Amino acid sequence: MNRKTDFLVVGSGIGGLSFALKVADHGKVILITKGALDNTNTAYAQGGIAAVTYAPDDAGKHIKDTLICGAGLCDEEVVRMVVEEAPSQIKELIRWGVKFDRRPDGQYDLAKEGGHSEHRILHHKDNTGAEIERALIKQVRAHKNIEILEYYFALELLTQHHIGKLVKKNDKNIECYGAYVLDLKTQKVFTFLSKVTILATGGTGNIYNTTTNPPVATGDGIAMVHRAKGIIENMEFIQFHPTSLYNPDERPSYLITEAMRGFGAILKTQDAKEFMDRYDKRGSLAPRDIVARAIDHELKIRGEDFVYLDCTHKDPEEIKSHFPNIYQKCLTLDIDITKDMIPVVPAAHYLCGGIKVDINGQTSIQRLYAIGETASTGLHGGNRLASNSLIEAIVYADRAARATVNEYSTLRLQESISDWDHEGTTHMEELVLITQNYREMQQIMSNYVGIVRSNLRLERAMNRLEIIYRETEDLYKKSILTKNLCELRNLIAVGYLIIRMAKNLRESRGLHYSLDYPAAKTGFEF
Template sequence: MQQFDVLIIGSGLGGMTIALNLADTLKVGLVTKRALRDGGSGWAQGGIAAVLDGQDSIELHIKDTHVAGAGLCDADATRFIVEHSRDAIDWLIDMGVPFTRDQGGETSYQGFHLTREGGHSHRRIIHAADATGAAVIDTLAKKVAAHPNITVLENHIALDLITAAKLGQDEPRAWGAYVYDIEHDRVKTVLAGQTVLATGGAGKVYLYTSNPDVSTGDGIAMGWRAGCRVSNMEFIQFHPTCLYHPDAKSFLITEAVRGEGGILRLPDGTRFMPTHDERAELAPRDVVARAIDFEMKRGGHDCVYLDISYKPAAFVMEHFPTIYQRCLELGIDITKQPIPVVPAAHYTCGGLVVDLVGHTDLPGLYAVGEVACTGLHGANRLASNSLLECMVVGKAAAADILAAGKVTLPQVPEWDESRVTDPDEEVVISHNWDELRRFMWDYVGIVRTNKRLERALHRIQLLQGEIQEYYSNFRVSNDLIELRNLVSTAELIVRCAMARKESRGLHYSRDYPGMLPQAEPTILKP
């Protein structure tokens, strides 16, 4: 049994931000499924949106966020996060993040280059070439690893929250989590006065995703099982441009390629975005993803092409070195030829309902980042607002935790696996995992219908029965924990989608193609 003042589950930007803002005062445990740097934040390419330039304004950023969010963004959350954007960037600069310097006299902040992405009316994206997430996470991870008050538990996956209800207490509360030690194949009891879910999204519920393998909806499922509400899970953002190549697993082609002039073309070279939206390639992601999906299905194409090759080679290699190198390894020279791309599940706009300091419905439990729903993203996340939300809400949550002070921990029983045995056929897990991801892609993808959603829900309910029986009788494993969480998250996505009788933002239904006059969030209660 281990004890901390604060247990943080997840080592992305949200988790690291909270840890670093608490560790000078409190004892922090940081749980991560793989290595410290292996969260989803490190995969972010484009950058971080913030009002940094004198020609830009808070009101413009707020307006762009609301437009992308299709009228569903929470006004208070949007204003709070945008107003604190510069402070968040200054904190990262102070931490030593090596953002790209401005070389050509374009819009800049403190000498750092600012780029523009789809849906933004101004250059406001501060970035580290085309690997911003990696630069940020590498910088912060060094500080986390070196801090004496932060204990990092690598190769550990949270299994379930320890709640007052499980302990027979009357007052609802979270008291840490049962955590599976993958390397030593055992479950640990980790107690904490405050618990933070910073587990990221659920992209792996779909067959094609830009997310890392760890994005299995763990925090959403755990919070739901503990009695927390979820909101807006129907809004799954499909990134329009994931590299299409048999040897390229989940490799994203950043929004910034289109922001710097990249053109989407059909296999015959025809440009098609202007016929779908007047903003063409700079339209928000939901518009571009649906346009690509439409053109692929209409023409029977395996992919479309993103062309930046008409720009000078030096410009392309300077702005997109990571993409240039990766594509070159696969035989694609993006300075001379277009990039084959397809849409892929990218970001979970919904999640556990939280306020502006990360409080969930369960006292003692916070949620920050993609696992949570502040209302900032509405029906469609504006590009590069995600890392910003992690930091702003993360810093606010840390301040709230510090203000709350330490609490006395209760007596908690160890994990009991005396009535289970070793699994007999683990093929059940791999088969169910594959089936779930395929029918979610086919039935709950970019374009939905009532019939498809009903089929998906029926399949999910069958899988849930099998998985629960397996979970009840056999010792846990990493794959079983992730599958159990994925199927729960899939159900929440489908149930939210079935509840929305309109098409708005990322949720497009053929049965309800119009948009209702009043924008309302979808909220599910356990």
């Protein structure tokens, strides 16, 4: 069965929702998401959204901070563009109903986070992403040209391959005509035909045992583009957030926002001694990659499971006012953050690479755009500056919207795409195998492709992942589709890309041994 639309948007975070709103006055939009509309990485974002708002901050400072944090690997043109266009997109969010915190004098209450030289983080308490998600969902639901389909899982992109033509890697004329989409409630696969397709499918955190990402973050867009022979880049740059709440039985890991360190919280070892000054002159406010690796090093040399984040020296009422959700969450574990230090550990948090896009979000595949964490824009380089992700997503949503509104009316739907052909049966023992493979894949990535890597670890990870790949593809060919199986296929593709690109980078730089922290002069681990 076919569904037809002008714009097919896959994903319902800030990127997908804002793009839908920006084009809906021009054409029909179908927005699909594999979970509930608000089950996104955006909704989990605590700290805020970075943009120049008041003096003494200016664009030059924001640009410089981003370039430094990205370890010299950012695209300076992209950095300048995002920073300069950020303030207008903040105004649009406010117009859509996002309520950022203000001071008593009416000015916005700007926070400061690691790697930032000025206070420039707009926020809503400690749940900024949830506030943005709330406001955008309200606007999207009210727009007559936007059709929302929850629990619809995009499986494969439609290209010339699906009309019987050979598609090869690096072909310059690959086109996207929409996607095969699984209705998770009925288990039926629909053919969605679109003039323009937008991937806003979020991150890849669930490839690791410990992540701050929600379970939906399984790299779906990246895997689909990889299978469609599109260009993927910089997958080796996985950012580990240094401070997730140490609570081994909880998944996803609860994030302790970087804004808490900007507020004045200090990292300490379990004997209550500060340690970050030994690793960076910025101390606890160093960029995430440096802090995460420093914590990892301390845990290894001390043989401990966590370090502490201490804000007990700050005013208790201010703590509760700025971080009400963190305060309440910690209380459920008998931790009063106004009196007790918070146990924290690094967790997989953000992918700095992904689907290669140009300045307007256009991928290497024509009629296909990618925005948000799934895209590799060049903004983040080797390490993302805190709170640059949400602003990147909406800036690129705006640029993609302007580009596609100009072209979609000249495009035609590809009517000759055949319906999905998949028959088979599934058995309980096969479902058990899916679960086992999923857990084994996460263990491999966590053990061998984590904060510290070596050539030997990467080689072992690749060998073990190939076995799981073959087993999973065999199940895929034999079984009726299940959500877990499709997500596992996508994560294996993501894992393969991360390992391959990490190996290539290490070999090109002549790195043959694991780099412990003191030897890592560049500020991040290859």
